[in-house]
Ligand code: KG4
């Protein structure tokens with residue numbers, strides 16, 4: 001009988017120090033996430049130097065928690081997976097050096113995982129991704145529609161021509177005065193608001209591309225003009241108006257891709273997939289189109305090491321291991337590698 005595969009994953013690309021053990025690529029045996037969110041909230045955003053220092057302080061405690069509570073021994077672990085890109089350089093390096101050290105000491109192969117691959121494979125923790133599927137990747141740096149043809153065989157069907165949707169959420173949150181983290185705050189306050197601001201559609205065409213910089217600039221100008229006239233912005237109404245327009249575009253283009261490519265399944269990946277309105281609108285659209293919809297539970301949408309260990313599993317099966325010369329890359333675009 002085939003032996004179970006246990007992968008220990010490490011994620012430190014931004015402000016969560018997380019380590020997880022995942023069995024056979026889809027079973028979360030135990031995950032620990034130490035978040036720094038409250039510390040960075042005081043500064044209005046992630047402070048890279050503080051973040052990397054806190055990863056250094058926390059990471060051994062996080063590992064200790066995992067090794068005592070998971071019930072898995074070092075002998076049983078088959079590989080060490082780590083996020084090598086993209087993210088804050090100092091933060092990535094803490095996780096990477098830690099992973100290399102563990103790999104050397106315990107003589108386990110090292111697996112390099114791209115953060116966005118992690119977000120995509122988080123879906124396997126709920127139900128195995130079936131191919132072909134449409135993937136909507138929405139994060140602070142990515143907004144893409146991708147055709148998932150097989151494991152690590154992805155084709156970009158459309159992408160943002162400028163800003164990513166998550167980046168737009170964060171900028172709008174800041175301009176209307178919501179605290180860090182911006183995206184979740186817009187999500188929360190939009191529920192209390194009404195769609196009263198008439199905002200331009202992000203990209204009024206039938207391509208599968210996106211554009212969020214026009215919408216962002218429009219809102220920034222609108223807010224500045226109102227402030228100059230001595231008027232107050234209704235924050236919740238603005239959050240609602242912005243979210244309606246931003247999400248409608250993601251849903252409309254996902255539907256176009258589904259119809260154009262005759263797809264029967266949709267998965268969502270990336271930090272913005274935690275957005276409650278996006279989740280419910282995509283679900284309704286998929287029900288109308290007879291398409292199977294899958295989105296990870298909230299705890300796997302925001303940054304975590306479970307998704308990193310899950311994404312490492314197909315690489316483990318293919319024996320795609322990294323060596324100790326592996327370096328961190330702050331800006332590597334995931335899908336470029338396939339072109
Ligand atoms: O994928 P991710 O963890 O980071 C990148 O790799 O970029 O996504 C972070 C992004 C941020 O822009 C954050 O504001 C957004 O995801 N986000 C949300 C929500 N939760 C996180 N955006 C809207 N609604 C949310 N609930």
Ligand code: ZN
Pocket residue numbers: 115119139270271302303
């Ligand atoms: Zn992320």
